[in-house]
Amino acid sequence: MSSEEFINKATDVANSARALSDEVASLASEASRLAVDTAGQSAGSPFIMGLTVLVLAVFVGYYVVWNVTPALHSPLMAVTNAISSVIIVGALIAAGPADVGFSEIMGFIAIVLAAVNIFGGFIVAQRMLQMFKKKQ
């Protein structure tokens, strides 16, 4: 075995050792991720968490809305319309990155649409509520 061949072999071995160690590292991280996931199972998956929040929020909404006086049902619609535009949160994340692609454009459009609603909804509600002020 020439020294050159020996060096080649040694390099190969070193490379495969490195590959192996990378694999072990990734396995370890996978394992720890799984461990965390399993630990998280006690609180349920993200879907179950979301469902919990949804059901509780529906109950809150039910009782709060039945308490709204019928005279203010129109402002209620304007306000709910404005706050449902909180979907702008998703639009901001979509339009956030510095590069410009399809998702960023969609995000930008959604920001404009939601902003029309937020400003329009709150202002029209305020206009209506101003009329319900007690006159002296």
Added chain:
Amino acid sequence: MSSDLSALLYLAASVCFIMALRGLSHPTTSRQGNIFGIVGMVLAIGTTLMAPGVVSFGTILLGLLVGGAIGTVIALRIQMTALPQLVAAFHSLVGLAAVCVALATFYKPEAYGIGRVGDIQISSLVELTIGTAVGAITFTGSVVAFAKLQGLVSGAPLVFKMQHMLNAALGALVVVLIVLLCTTQEPVYLWILIAVTLLLGFLLILPIGGADMPVVVSMLNSYSGWAACGIGFTLQNNLLIITGALVGSSGAILSYIMCKAMNRSFISVILGGFGAVDDDGPAGSSGDDDRMVKSGSGDDAAFLMKNAGSVVIVPGYGMAVAQAQHTLREMVDLLKADGVNVRYAIHPVAGRMPGHMNVLLAEASVPYDEVLEMDEINRDFKSTDVVFVIGANDITNPAAKTDPKSPIYGMPILEVDQAQTVLFVKRGMSAGYAGVQNELFFRDNTMMLFGDAKQMCEKIVKSLEQL
């Protein structure tokens, strides 16, 4: 910013939104509630802007400014009579925004941490497609509702054969597309899904007649909430889920109240066709009724009301169309100056959206404590001297209580027939929205005041000043 902190700020925003709705329980707390809503929205947007992935502030600011300017101008200029179509138009924007966000998410899922393109977590994908579908239906449905309310298309229900079969088939197709999309992750299915649900939105609202628009507007209000909710699940954002649920349940409750006030089931409204021209003609609906009615002039009305102890005004949408609310209030002011006890009675479906009539009266500076709801005023009609019905018809029709054959039988009404005298301001003898003739016109204690609502009020004001 740490994810815990942003989650807490989102929670604070959610609480603000709940407080905003809570404030609407009384007019005195309502403006404060609106401020809560605005604070919540500022918190939500501010928190998101501080997220690590959000860097292109210039673009975002431009979007906010453009949208905000359009929204502000529209909101400041809109006439209160046009409120229902404005709300419908706003709903369509929420729907379209939901579709845009869903598309952005689908093509760049890594920005939201739900996988990579072509390999999105199944649960997120299901939520995303549902959010898209509801958003698209809300969009086109609201556009149709807007067009009907604005008078761009006829308010008459558009019914054709096999309509419900077609809608059911499209509904089934939506389910198939969602399954296909989730199993293959092919973008083409998402685009087909959007196209189909857009079409479905059109088809669902077209057959619903103008009389049912209050229900439709509330229903679309609810849909826009559920669309936000679906997107909230995809983004695993509790703020969106909570807000979506609040809006969704609010719209659903309003739809329920409206349906109950018209004695219609929610299903029958959705299936549509109400108010369509019926060839058979329901009992007592014939237009060529030749029975005698007693008609009077503005002077007669002024004399009757001036000498009455108590007067109840029953306004309907016709009053708003004639822009008579300001003159009406002048008339009431003159009566009150003479010591007459004057109150307003509002039926839940007066106007074109929930609470519309209250806003129109408030706009004309009518104090809200003189405006009573149906349940509060109905027992007082017996002891009322004069009822002044202006621009309303079906909601006073006693046939709703007495004639089981009438299409409006069972609908709760304002029992104006129990008052001493009923004055009806009306253009002619045409039937009401539901296509039913009002028995009340032919009674002895009813006096018809034929003419435009505003001109009639002006005449009465003039004679009151002279009396």
